Structure formats: structure tokens, C-alpha cells
Amino acid sequence: xxxxxAPLLHFVFFPxxxxxxxxxxxxTARLVAERGAxxxxxxxxxxxxxxxxxxxxxxxxxxHLIPFPTAAFDLPDGCENLTVLPIPLAxxxxxATFSLRDPLSHLISSLRPDAIVxxxxxxxxxxxxxxHGIPRIIFQVTGLFPLCAANDLDLHRPYESxxxxxxxFSIPGFPHSVHFTRSQLPEVFSAPLMLxxxxxxxxxxxxxxxxxxYALEPDYAEHYVKxxxxxxxxxxxxxxxxxxxxxxxxxxxxxxWLDEKEDGSVVYVGFGTLCRFTEEQLRELALGLESxxxxxxxxxxxxxxxxxxxxxxxxxxxxxxxxRGWAPQTDILNHRAVGGFICHCGWNSIMExxxxxxxxxxxxxHSEQFVLEKMLVEVAKLGxxxxxxxxxxxxxxxxxxxxxxxxxxxxRLMGGGEDVVAMRKRILELADLARVAVxxxxxxxxxxxxxxDGITACRNEACSIKR
Numbered sequence: 001x002x003x004x005x006a007p008l009l010h011f012v013f014f015p016x017x018x019x020x021x022x023x024x025x026x027x028t029a030r031l032v033a034e035r036g037a038x039x040x041x042x043x044x045x046x047x048x049x050x051x052x053x054x055x056x057x058x059x060x061x062x063x064h065l066i067p068f069p070t071a072a073f074d075l076p077d078g079c080e081n082l083t084v085l086p087i088p089l090a091x092x093x094x095x096a097t098f099s100l101r102d103p104l105s106h107l108i109s110s111l112r113p114d115a116i117v118x119x120x121x122x123x124x125x126x127x128x129x130x131x132h133g134i135p136r137i138i139f140q141v142t143g144l145f146p147l148c149a150a151n152d153l154d155l156h157r158p159y160e161s162x163x164x165x166x167x168x169f170s171i172p173g174f175p176h177s178v179h180f181t182r183s184q185l186p187e188v189f190s191a192p193l194m195l196x197x198x199x200x201x202x203x204x205x206x207x208x209x210x211x212x213x214y215a216l217e218p219d220y221a222e223h224y225v226k227x228x229x230x231x232x233x234x235x236x237x238x239x240x241x242x243x244x245x246x247x248x249x250x251x252x253x254x255x256x257w258l259d260e261k262e263d264g265s266v267v268y269v270g271f272g273t274l275c276r277f278t279e280e281q282l283r284e285l286a287l288g289l290e291s292x293x294x295x296x297x298x299x300x301x302x303x304x305x306x307x308x309x310x311x312x313x314x315x316x317x318x319x320x321x322x323x324r325g326w327a328p329q330t331d332i333l334n335h336r337a338v339g340g341f342i343c344h345c346g347w348n349s350i351m352e353x354x355x356x357x358x359x360x361x362x363x364x365x366h367s368e369q370f371v372l373e374k375m376l377v378e379v380a381k382l383g384x385x386x387x388x389x390x391x392x393x394x395x396x397x398x399x400x401x402x403x404x405x406x407x408x409x410x411x412r413l414m415g416g417g418e419d420v421v422a423m424r425k426r427i428l429e430l431a432d433l434a435r436v437a438v439x440x441x442x443x444x445x446x447x448x449x450x451x452x453d454g455i456t457a458c459r460n461e462a463c464s465i466k467r
Contacts, residue, residue, distance in 0.1 A: 008060075009037040009114050009456055013139075014104065016119035017047060017068075017097060018082035019273050020348055021141045024211045025119065026054045027238035028139065031448055033060035040111055042104060044068035046080035064111070066103035069096050083273045097121075101128060108132050115455045117209060123201035135206035135458050137233075137451070142347040143212045144220035144232070145375040146368035148174070150186070151227045154199055159185065165397075166390055175219040176379050183392035184370035206458070207231035209451070211238050211351060213437035213444050216380070216430060231454070233447040234437075237351045239330065241438035241445070254297055254323050255331055264339030266295040267361075267410055268332050271344045275365060279307035281400050286312055288406025289320060294414050296320045297338075299327035333358050340413045342386065345369035345376065354382070357431035359423045361386050361409045363401070366393050382427050384413055384420075 011032055015025040022043070029039040039061045041051055051063050068080040073096040075089055085093050101124055108116065109132070117137045118125040129136035140147060152171045153159065159182050162169055168179035188195050202208065212234050214221050224232055235241070258266060269289065271277070277285070282300075286309055289296050300322055313322060329349070332338060333356035342361040343349045346369060353360050360383035362373040370391055376383040387405040392398055413420060437444040 009452060009459065010040065010111070011037055011455070012040045012042060012108065012111060012113040012116045014042045014116060014118040014122060014125065015139070016082075016121045016141075017044065017080055019050065020083075020346060021119055021121070022047070022050055024141060024236075024238050024348060025117070025139050026051065027241070028117070028209060028211070028235060029061055030054055030058045031235065031238060031241055032452065033058050035448055035452055037452060038062070040064055040113065042066060042107060044080045044100075046078045064107055066100060066107060069099055072096070072099070087276070098124060101125075104128065105131070108134075114459045115206070120198065120202070123197045126201040126205050130204075133462065135455060137455075138202060138205050138208045138230075140208055140210050142210075142368050143350070143372065143375070144210055144217045144224050144234075145379065146186075146371045147208075147210070148220045148223050148227060149180070149371050150188075150368070151199070151224070153180075153185070153189070154195060155227065159189070165392070175223050178374045178378055180371065180374070181391075183390065183394070183397060184364075185393070186368045186371070187366065187393055202228065202230060205230060207233060207451070207454070209233045209235055211236035211347065213237065213434055213442075215433040215437060215443070216354065233451045235444050235447050235451070237355050237434050237438065237444075239351065240355050240435060241448075252328050252331070254321060254327065255335060257321050258297065258332070258335045258337040261295055261337035263336050265414075266297060266335075266337045267292075267340040267342060267414060268329075268338050268358075269296055269298040269342040270327060270329055270332075270349065271299075271342075271363070271365065272346045272349060275344060276395075278400070282307040283309055284400055284403045285406055286403075288401075288403035289410065290316055291403060292407040292410035292414075294319075294410050295337075296410075297323060297327075297332060299323045299329065301325070330356075340410070342410070345372040347372065350376065354427060354430050355434045357424075357428040359383055359413060359420070359427050361413055364391065380426070380430075381423060382430075383423070384409060 013025055013029045015022040029041055033039040041061060042064050043051060045065050048065060055061055055063060070077055070079055073092045075092050079085060105128055115135045115137060116125060116129050117139050120138050120140050126136045152174055156172050158169045162182060165183040166181050168181055170177055170179050208230050210232060213236050214234055330352055333352050338358060341353050341358050342363060345362050345364040362376055362383050363386040364370040364373045377385055386409050387401045390399060436442050
């Protein structure tokens with residue numbers, strides 16, 4: 001077929017059903033569509049509203065819905081996103097996502113795409129893609145550092161000979177001498193069958209898309225290919241790549257509040273959509289922010305009010321602001337008044353901090369976040385920990401971080417020490433390099449081209465075989 005007569009290259013994007021997983025994949029779908037391909041996004045009915053803003057911005061993207069079996073897995077009606085999931089129903093939810101194979105397979109049969117891009121938490125889509133004779137590309141919602149750590153840990157398993165969960169160990173051959181403990185390893189390491197399935201699906205996929213850029217993780221870009229070995233496409237930061245005109249909205253009150261503050265004088269506090277602190281921990285955090293003497297904007301759940309110390313908001317009035325419910329995190333971090341970020345080490349938040357040039361205070365909570373803290377503090381040197389001591393991914397093992405530790409970390413980050421000055425210089429340089437990476441001719445821009453060219457070659461090869 002002549003190239004001028006060939007239909008548009010068609011990608012199906014299938015994000016995991018959690019807001020933090022969906023947003024970066026949707027931005028990646030936009031980038032692919034902007035480069036001349038067709039992008040179909042597959043999700044469930046209760047998640048459709050999350051796709052609508054992208055559809056308005058990108059006319060070459062299309063939405064397809066498949067049913068979610070809430071009733072069959074004893075889930076409340078409309079409970080189709082991890083963000084709104086009651087914790088006791090987590091197993092039901094994950095089992096329900098595995099049952100999406102048949103409806104997705106039927107949809108792919110009708111759409112006949114050239115490739116499927118699916119979240120790493122859908123390992124079964126590797127076999128599904130093979131059944132349909134198309135390549136599967138894994139979408140990872142974290143960076144290369146934790147991916148390399150997971151691959152190397154699975155390969156060498158240094159933790160198996162250690163019984164003490166707090167005893168540090170290193171990974172043979174890892175690019176940096178970083179020490180981990182068993183208590184800090186992602187929960188999947190307690191489920192060897194799932195870990196093996198994820199690894200097998202990764203090794204038999206076409207490649208891996210990562211929302212990162214080469215200048216941020218150069219050692220791990222090279223190391224990943226040696227250990228996986230899979231083709232890796234670093235396409236980020238996707239949120240700033242090919243930045244489109246955003247919908248104009250009324251300025252949020254928190255941004256107007258920041259307009260009155262001095263440059264770099266405020267710390268932003270945000271822990272993502274899946275954070276669940278105890279009331280005791282929330283009170284200690286509140287008191288720590290108060291005693292730090294620094295300005296702060298804190299995004300808290302609209303339901304989290306009973307834990308507030310008596311008279312708290314009156315005491316911090318003018319210096320501290322609580323934003324209940326949704327907060328415009330990207331806009332806050334990019335505001336000139338914000339000079340620090342207390343965060344849970346989620347990868348989306350890390351990328352937003354890097355592109356805004358704002359150093360962080362690390363407070364990991366679960367999954368690979370404890371591993372990412374190592375990257376931020378010890379390798380990239382873009383942040384400081386909220387506290388030192390025993391840390392665990394398990395809720396029942398978590399220690400309460402006292403107010404004094406919170407205050408000390410905030411004072412250190414917002415102060416003018418030599419280490420912090422060097423940290424700010426590094427992250428501002430990376431913010432510039434991030435924009436270079438996604439601009440035409442940059443490493444991330446080129447990796448989008450390489451991804452499209454690779455799938456085009458797969459399609460052409462399939463067509464020649466059929467002849």
C-alpha cells in the first residue's frame with residue numbers, strides 16, 4: 001500500500017482506573033495524536049468525565065467505553081476508580097479489572113488498531129495483544145529509577161537472606177550505591193506470583209513508555225535496557241510537551257492568596273489522591289507547619305476537618321491556607337511565591353516539582369514511593385526527607401512523624417543553607433532541560449517519533465506477511 005493511501009496509524013490507550021494513572025497516559029495519547037496518529041482511549045462509563053477535557057483539546061483522540069462489573073464483584077455502583085474505592089474493597093476492585101479482558105478484546109476486534117498502550121498493572125494485555133497480532137507497549141506511571149530497582153531486585157533478590165525488615169541492603173550492579181530495607185519495598189514484592197507475571201509481561205512486550213526524560217535519569221536509561229531488556233521510550237514530561245492552550249478559567253482563590261506573598265516564601269503541601277493519614281498524623285503535620293513559622297498552602301480532603309487543632313485556622317490566618325478538596329497543584333507549584341513542596345513521592349508530583357523547579361520534602365506513603373525517595377534525596381539530590389528512621393509501606397507499621405520533625409524539615413528547605421542553595425540550582429537546571437527534552441529535536445520529542453516509527457514498521461511487516 002502506498003504511504004499516501006495508508007490509514008492513520010492507530011493506537012489504543014488503556015489506562016488503569018486511577019486518576020494518577022490516567023492523566024499521564026491521556027497526555028501521552030494527546031502527543032501521539034498531535035504527531036499524526038489516531039488515538040483511541042478505552043475506559044469505563046464512570047471514568048468518561050476524566051477523558052472529556054482531552055477530547056476537547058485533541059480532535060484526533062476518541063473515547064470508547066467498556067462496562068465495569070461492579071455488581072459481579074460486590075462493589076458499589078459507580079465505584080470504577082481507585083480514587084473513590086473504600087480500602088476494604090481493594091481486592092474486589094483489582095479482580096474486577098482483570099475481568100475486563102473479554103470486553104476489551106471484543107472492542108479491539110472491531111477497532112483493529114496497530115498497537116495497544118496499556119498500564120503496567122494490566123499484564124494480561126500482553127497476551128491479549130499477541131492474540132490480535134499487534135504489539136503491546138507498557139505504560140509505566142513511575143520513573144526509570146524504581147523500574148530498574150524492581151528489575152534488579154527480582155534478578156538478584158538480595159532481600160531474601162534478610163529477616164530484619166529494617167536491615168539495609170544494596171543491589172549488586174546498581175548504578176548508585178543506594179541502600180534499601182525490606183519494609184520499604186513496594187507491596188508487590190510480597191506477592192511473588194504477581195511480580196513474576198508483571199516481569200514476564202514486560203519482557204515479552206514491544207517496549208515501555210515512561211513519563212521521564214533522559215537528563216533526569218541518564219544512568220538508569222542505559223541500565224534499564226541492559227537489565228530488562230526492552231526498548232524504552234522516555235516521552236516526558238508529558239504535561240508540558242506540546243503544551244496546548246488550556247481552557248481559560250477563573251483564577252482560583254488560593255492563587256490570588258499566593259499573589260500577595262513574597263517570592264519563594266511559601267511551601268506547598270499535597271499528598272495526592274490516595275493519601276489516607278490518621279487523625280493523629282494530620283494533627284502533628286498541622287502543628288509542625290504552624291511552628292515552622294513559614295508560609296504554607298495545604299491541600300486537604302474536604303472530609304478531613306475534625307482533626308484540626310482547636311483554633312488552628314485562626315492562628316495561621318494570613319500565613320497558612322488550607323485548600324479543601326481539589327487544588328490546582330500545577331499552578332500552585334509554578335507560582336513565583338512557592339519555594340518548596342512537601343509530597344508523597346508520587347511520580348506525577350515529582351515531575352510537576354521538577355518542571356516547576358521546586359525542591360521537595362519527601363514523605364513516602366506506599367508503593368514505589370519509598371524507592372523514589374532514595375532517588376530524590378541520595379541520587380538526584382533534589383529534596384530532603386521529612387524525617388529519618390524506620391519507614392514502611394504497611395499502614396500498621398507506619399510511625400507518626402512528630403510536629404518537631406516537620407517544622408525542622410520545612411525550616412531547612414526554606415532556609416538558605418549551602419546544600420539547599422545547590423539543590424535549588426540543580427532543580428532549576430533540570431526544569432530548563434525538561435523543556436528542551438520535549439521541544440522539537442529534544443530527546444523526548446525524538447522518542448515519540450521513534451515510537452511511532454517502530455509501530456509503523458510493525459504494521460508494514462504485518463502487511464507484507466499477509467501478502
